[in-house]
Amino acid sequence: AQRVTQPEKLLSVFKGAPVELKCNYSYSGSPELFWYVQYSRQRLQLLLRHISRESIKGFTADLNKGETSFHLKKPFAQEEDSAMYYCALSKSGGSNYKLTFGKGTLLTVNP
Amino acid sequence: GAVVSQHPSWVICKSGTSVKIECRSLDFQATTMFWYRQFPKQSLMLMATSNEGSKATYEQGVEKDKFLINHASLTLSTLTVTSAHPEDSSFYICSGGVRGEQYFGPGTRLTVT
Numbered sequence: 001a002q003r004v005t006q007p008e009k010l011l012s013v014f015k016g017a018p019v020e021l022k023c024n025y026s027y028s029g030s031p032e033l034f035w036y037v038q039y040s041r042q043r044l045q046l047l048l049r050h051i052s053r054e055s056i057k058g059f060t061a062d063l064n065k066g067e068t069s070f071h072l073k074k075p076f077a078q079e080e081d082s083a084m085y086y087c088a089l090s091k092s093g094g095s096n097y098k099l100t101f102g103k104g105t106l107l108t109v110n111p
Numbered sequence: 112g113a114v115v116s117q118h119p120s121w122v123i124c125k126s127g128t129s130v131k132i133e134c135r136s137l138d139f140q141a142t143t144m145f146w147y148r149q150f151p152k153q154s155l156m157l158m159a160t161s162n163e164g165s166k167a168t169y170e171q172g173v174e175k176d177k178f179l180i181n182h183a184s185l186t187l188s189t190l191t192v193t194s195a196h197p198e199d200s201s202f203y204i205c206s207g208g209v210r211g212e213q214y215f216g217p218g219t220r221l222t223v224t
């Protein structure tokens with residue numbers, strides 16, 4: 001069974017501080033990993049995916065297959081980063097495979 | 112990016128009635144759409160996979176007779192909550208995939224009184 005674990009329900013940092021949102025997964029196969037973000041009163045949107053290996057809004061995430069982790073990092077948090085962040089995985093190979101979400105981490109960036 | 116819409120954005124219904132929620136892909140065709148349920152301050156729980164032209168695939172524990180899904184065209188999937196009860200009150204979200212990415216609708220807030 002596939003599973004995504006986000007150990008921190010809440011994370012609070014000060015503006016300018018580094019932030020790391022943890023994500024671990026279990027999957028018997030080759031998964032595709034994603035980070036989704038949900039700002040207040042907005043729909044869920046893709047932040048980044050491991051296969052693109054790009055940085056979005058200063059966030060990066062590296063897939064570590066040995067540790068089965070896909071932690072999200074940003075060196076200097078901004079107040080506008082405050083949102084709910086979800087780690088998710090699916091079977092690799094296309095957009096018609098279902099996503100399994102973690103429980104989410106609510107990030108608050110304080111001024 | 113692609114756009115997914117949902118209608119209505121919120122609905123209040125009486126216990127025992129049925130409610131239909133529409134999910135449309137506005138600028139792409141989706142052979143597969145997904146329906147999720149989200150409780151307050153909680154994660155999304157996948158309810159079912161909607162397949163165009165065929166039966167939906169439901170996740171374990173989701174009552175298929177209670178949550179009827181119809182995917183009659185490549186741009187429209189509907190979720191009907193039948194004989195709704197207060198415990199069905201929730202936020203329902205759909206998504207559709209294109210170019211390797213899932214796009215989410217804004218959600219529908221269902222309140223059953």
